Amino acid sequence: MSSSPPDVPTVRGGPEDILTLDDRLAALRREFAFPEARVRTMIAAFHDEMARGLRGDPSSLKMLPAFIDVPTGRESGTFLALDLGGTNFRVLRVELPGGGGEPLIASERFRLETEHISLHADALFGAVARFIRHFLESHVGSGAYPMGFTFSFPIRQERIDRGELIHWNKGWSVDGVVGRDVVELLNKAMAREGLAGVRVVSLDNDTTGTLMARAYRDPACDVGCIIGTGTNACYREALERIAKPIGPYGRTHMLINMESGAFDKALPRTAYDARLDAESENPGGQWEEKMVSGKYLGEVARLVVAAMCERDGLFRGDLPALFAARESFGTELVSEVEADVSGDAEGVLDLLARSGAAHARPEDAAALRQVCRLVSERSARIAAAVLAAVVTWVDPEVERPHTIAVDGSLYEKHPDYAEEMHRTFDELFGGRAGRVRTELTTDGSGLGAAVIAAVASSGASSGASPAVSPPRSRRRRG
Ligand code: GLC
Numbered sequence: 147m148s149s150s151p152p153d154v155p156t157v158r159g160g161p162e163d164i165l166t167l168d169d170r171l172a173a174l175r176r177e178f179a180f181p182e183a184r185v186r187t188m189i190a191a192f193h194d195e196m197a198r199g200l201r202g203d204p205s206s207l208k209m210l211p212a213f214i215d216v217p218t219g220r221e222s223g224t225f226l227a228l229d230l231g232g233t234n235f236r237v238l239r240v241e242l243p244g245g246g247g248e249p250l251i252a253s254e255r256f257r258l259e260t261e262h263i264s265l266h267a268d269a270l271f272g273a274v275a276r277f278i279r280h281f282l283e284s285h286v287g288s289g290a291y292p293m294g295f296t297f298s299f300p301i302r303q304e305r306i307d308r309g310e311l312i313h314w315n316k317g318w319s320v321d322g323v324v325g326r327d328v329v330e331l332l333n334k335a336m337a338r339e340g341l342a343g344v345r346v347v348s349l350d351n352d353t354t355g356t357l358m359a360r361a362y363r364d365p366a367c368d369v370g371c372i373i374g375t376g377t378n379a380c381y382r383e384a385l386e387r388i389a390k391p392i393g394p395y396g397r398t399h400m401l402i403n404m405e406s407g408a409f410d411k412a413l414p415r416t417a418y419d420a421r422l423d424a425e426s427e428n429p430g431g432q433w434e435e436k437m438v439s440g441k442y443l444g445e446v447a448r449l450v451v452a453a454m455c456e457r458d459g460l461f462r463g464d465l466p467a468l469f470a471a472r473e474s475f476g477t478e479l480v481s482e483v484e485a486d487v488s489g490d491a492e493g494v495l496d497l498l499a500r501s502g503a504a505h506a507r508p509e510d511a512a513a514l515r516q517v518c519r520l521v522s523e524r525s526a527r528i529a530a531a532v533l534a535a536v537v538t539w540v541d542p543e544v545e546r547p548h549t550i551a552v553d554g555s556l557y558e559k560h561p562d563y564a565e566e567m568h569r570t571f572d573e574l575f576g577g578r579a580g581r582v583r584t585e586l587t588t589d590g591s592g593l594g595a596a597v598i599a600a601v602a603s604s605g606a607s608s609g610a611s612p613a614v615s616p617p618r619s620r621r622r623r624g
Pocket of ligand 1: 352371375
């Protein structure tokens with residue numbers, strides 16, 4: 147997966163490494179910097195990897211054909227949608243009115259427990275099928291339903307309604323799924339639950355769902371992106387540029403799920419990144435994701451804080467419980483810390499006190515805020531570099547407007563993330579940066595999956611039979 151050696155330097159230093167907090171922060175600023183020159187080097191490397199992936203040559207970018215093209219905005223019908231691959235699992239009923247009208251959405255969210263994401267395929271898909279049955283009973287009623295299935299992991303597809311899991315990531319590890327068609331696993335589990343009327347007509351990734359949800363309303367949308375627990379991007383590609391063999395497909399363009407979280411070139415890793423990687427469930431994998439996404443940012447910050455505490459006297463050398471265990475400092479706290487813009491980091495001090503670190507001093511709080519800032523700023527600049535690479539791949543001189551549909555809690559909740567990404571676009575594109583818009587699009591796995599199911603059912607992309615509209619029943623806006 148990764149071509150780089152697993153170099154795992156220790157983050158502990160000897161006495162000679164002791165610095166004042168200010169000097170340590172200055173050193174960290176250099177280590178975590180991702181200046182324009184590096185962004186440009188990364189974009190060039192990213193283009194190389196895109197080209198290799200599209201040719202079918204070895205590449206850290208899988209460039210997975212998604213067997214779907216953008217919608218017309220006039221799609222109609224009623225669809226079920228399933229969203230699997232984040233912290234929550236969701237089932238939705240989506241009614242597309244046609245003619246560009248507002249869709250009607252009913253949805254329910256179920257929390258997945260650790261056992262569901264770490265046991266066997268039967269336990270996972272059995273739980274999913276039970277939730278679907280419960281949802282149908284309370285929101286839909288009996289009938290025949292086409293379903294769009296969003297499965298947010300790398301899947302190899304040869305058609306729109308099938309796909310094999312290539313490998314797990316984001317901490318998921320369920321036996322019996324890798325190499326199997328996830329649609330078949332779901333269909334079998336639904337059959338065991340007696341859900342004979344539900345038919346999966348399309349399989350998609352959360353990035354493609356997000357792109358489609360935005361493209362349904364905005365024809366300039368040609369890129370989709372997730373910056374949440376994991377990170378990834380997809381875009382609309384011309385068929386003639388996809389040099390590797392793909393299955394039968396009747397259109398001129400197709401979305402490509404890049405699996406950009408696995409990109410591993412021109413990304414300068416610190417000792418903290420290397421340690422996080424070595425301790426992760428997938429060492430060597432998902433390089434870019436581990437420097438960018440919400441599953442990891444808090445942990446990178448925690449490793450820096452722990453080392454500063456041990457070496458440089460942060461928290462007077464007494465590590466608060468909040469930073470004591472792997473993943474104990476979540477990325478939502480990175481956002482919370484940075485939301486405090488007070489001159490003396492009073493809010494951060496307060497947060498520390500509330501979480502049991504009564505011994506924290508104002509300088510500890512200020513240093514923690516700077517560490518969080520360094521880690522999230524690097525993340526936003528790398529994420530922006532990925533998107534800038536995609537935009538310039540499809541439009542090298544940025545001559546047209548591009549809407550990038552973005553979903554994910556880090557992008558949505560972090561106080562300065564989107565601004566930092568746009569500052570990076572300004573550096574790269576100057577006066578043309580205004581042509582690149584990012585739009586928060588939170589309904590990708592629901593509306594997007596339904597739009598994909600509608601396009602797939604129309605026969606345009608897959609040759610599947612037309613959608614059946616179930617009887618009208620209770621509806622509400624999701
Ligand atoms: C991981 C998955 C990818 C997904 C992303 C965001 O990177 O491999 O498929 O899109 O997380 O959920």
